[in-house]
Amino acid sequence: MASSLRRPWSRDGKAESGSWWCTSSLLVLVLVGFLLQWNELLYRTAPAQLKHLSSSSDFGILGVPWCRSRNDSKVSWTRGDLIQGLQEFAPIYDMRPIKNNRFGMGFDHSFGLWFMARWIQPEILIESGAFKGHSTWILRQAMPTKPIISITPRHPEKYLQKGPAYVDSNCKYLAGKSFIDFGNVKWQDLMEEYGIKDYSKVFVFFDDHQNELRRFQQARHAGFQHLVFEDNYDTGTGDHYSLRQICDQRLVQGGGHSCSKDSKEALLRAARRKNWEKAVDIDELCGPGGAWWGVRGQMRDNFNHSFVHITQEEHLENFKQIESSLEVYWELPPIAAPSLTHQRRYDPARATDPIITDNESKLFVQLGLSSLDKDLFNGYTQMVYLKVSQ
Ligand SMILES: C[S@@+](CC[C@H](N)C(=O)[O-])C[C@H]1O[C@@H](n2cnc3c(N)ncnc32)[C@H](O)[C@@H]1O
Numbered sequence: 433m434a435s436s437l438r439r440p441w442s443r444d445g446k447a448e449s450g451s452w453w454c455t456s457s458l459l460v461l462v463l464v465g466f467l468l469q470w471n472e473l474l475y476r477t478a479p480a481q482l483k484h485l486s487s488s489s490d491f492g493i494l495g496v497p498w499c500r501s502r503n504d505s506k507v508s509w510t511r512g513d514l515i516q517g518l519q520e521f522a523p524i525y526d527m528r529p530i531k532n533n534r535f536g537m538g539f540d541h542s543f544g545l546w547f548m549a550r551w552i553q554p555e556i557l558i559e560s561g562a563f564k565g566h567s568t569w570i571l572r573q574a575m576p577t578k579p580i581i582s583i584t585p586r587h588p589e590k591y592l593q594k595g596p597a598y599v600d601s602n603c604k605y606l607a608g609k610s611f612i613d614f615g616n617v618k619w620q621d622l623m624e625e626y627g628i629k630d631y632s633k634v635f636v637f638f639d640d641h642q643n644e645l646r647r648f649q650q651a652r653h654a655g656f657q658h659l660v661f662e663d664n665y666d667t668g669t670g671d672h673y674s675l676r677q678i679c680d681q682r683l684v685q686g687g688g689h690s691c692s693k694d695s696k697e698a699l700l701r702a703a704r705r706k707n708w709e710k711a712v713d714i715d716e717l718c719g720p721g722g723a724w725w726g727v728r729g730q731m732r733d734n735f736n737h738s739f740v741h742i743t744q745e746e747h748l749e750n751f752k753q754i755e756s757s758l759e760v761y762w763e764l765p766p767i768a769a770p771s772l773t774h775q776r777r778y779d780p781a782r783a784t785d786p787i788i789t790d791n792e793s794k795l796f797v798q799l800g801l802s803s804l805d806k807d808l809f810n811g812y813t814q815m816v817y818l819k820v821s822q
């Protein structure tokens with residue numbers, strides 16, 4: 433995740449003294465109070481009105497589709513495994529060399545990456561997009577002895593001059609002058625160098641903000657089967673086309689959107705927008721001509737340095753292509769409910785139920801998560817695991 437944390441409350445402002453200031457702040461307070469109550473009202477009533485839009489197979493109350501898994505295939509881990517994993521991971525995370533990984537991964541995705549890499553037990557790990565090397569360190573904690581290949585334009589050692597970074601001694605860096613984009617690497621030759629014949633023993637992690645449709649195709653073409661994408665942005669958000677966006681289709685239950693300004697979705701979105709930073713209302717969701725797919729009809733790429741407009745038919749074709757070779761699609765749930773983490777960024781209506789629910793504050797404390805900085809829970813963007821069928 434790369435977008436900077438917006439902190440509207442930390443904006444510079446000169447305090448002025450005198451009664452004018454007092455009266456106006458009082459007015460503001462009253463207004464804010466009123467707005468908060470109004471919000472609460474909307475927040476409480478809207479979901480009830482919209483219950484019929486969702487079912488237990490959807491994400492949240494707005495109804496978000498996931499990519500269908502083949503033959504109803506499921507991941508082999510359970511919620512119990514995740515909780516046990518959290519218990520083990522919390523003290524490991526505490527030892528991380530890069531304490532402030534702003535613009536990089538926070539707690540939720542660090543755990544997800546560690547958990548999945550360790551569960552899958554690969555012989556080799558590949559990452560694209562390393563930044564200062566926090567994710568490399570996470571992969572190393574998951575698999576202490578296996579080789580890592582890290583692809584990233586700027587070598588993490590460059591960051592060492594300025595502060596904490598992580599450089600791994602059993603990692604081949606395709607970085608700096610040796611940088612090659614994932615799509616241009618001769619994977620067969622490279623895997624041969626490492627003696628890898630069974631590609632189900634390769635774990636691939638993308639955090640490079642490139643069009644995920646392209647990355648999926650490249651990884652599938654190489655024959656890789658276990659893929660994890662860090663930033664799986666929701667429809668209407670993000671700087672690159674994501675799996676979540678691709679699977680958001682009218683023909684899927686809970687999928688597709690209406691750009692009608694007086695729809696129930698519009699009403700609910702407006703309410704959610706007030707409480708959750710990343711929520712988008714119907715005006716932000718929809719581009720010219722009622723284009724709601726991707727981001728306002730755009731298929732974004734490369735940190736939004738480029739994008740193309742696609743038609744709904746093209747969007748559907750992309751989905752069909754992915755679906756035809758996808759065996760499993762699994763979104764990491766948020767680690768804990770917002771009432772515990774106090775995060776205000778992702779909208780829980782657009783996410784699966786958290787691993788640790790509102791009523792489990794004891795567990796949250798037991799696992800040592802209550803002592804983590806709140807900002808660390810701000811980076812959740814639906815990290816996704818994909819099993820590709822060959
Ligand atoms: C959000 S950061 C990665 C954060 C990192 N995974 C962490 O530990 O939190 C994105 C990284 O992708 C890199 N990047 C940009 N273009 C890339 C490309 N084509 N292939 C691989 N990495 C790329 C950027 O330089 C940056 O280091």
Ligand SMILES: *[C@@H]1O[C@H](CO)[C@@H](O)[C@H](O)[C@H]1NC(C)=O
Nearest residue numbers: 502503504505758759821822
């Ligand atoms: C999916 O299910 C069908 C019939 O139930 C079976 O023939 C097929 O082999 C299964 N495919 C996979 C990939 O498991």
Ligand SMILES: *[C@@H]1O[C@H](CO)[C@@H](O)[C@H](O)[C@H]1NC(C)=O
Nearest residue numbers: 670671732735736737738739
């Ligand atoms: C993405 O790029 C387009 C075109 O340059 C720009 O209009 C838009 O504001 C950008 N969005 C973000 C979130 O950076």
Ligand SMILES: *[C@@H]1O[C@H](CO)[C@@H](O)[C@H](O)[C@H]1NC(C)=O
Nearest residue numbers: 769785786788789790791792
């Ligand atoms: C906590 O709430 C969830 C649903 O939100 C429920 O499934 C679970 O059984 C509850 N746990 C306890 C201990 O009450």
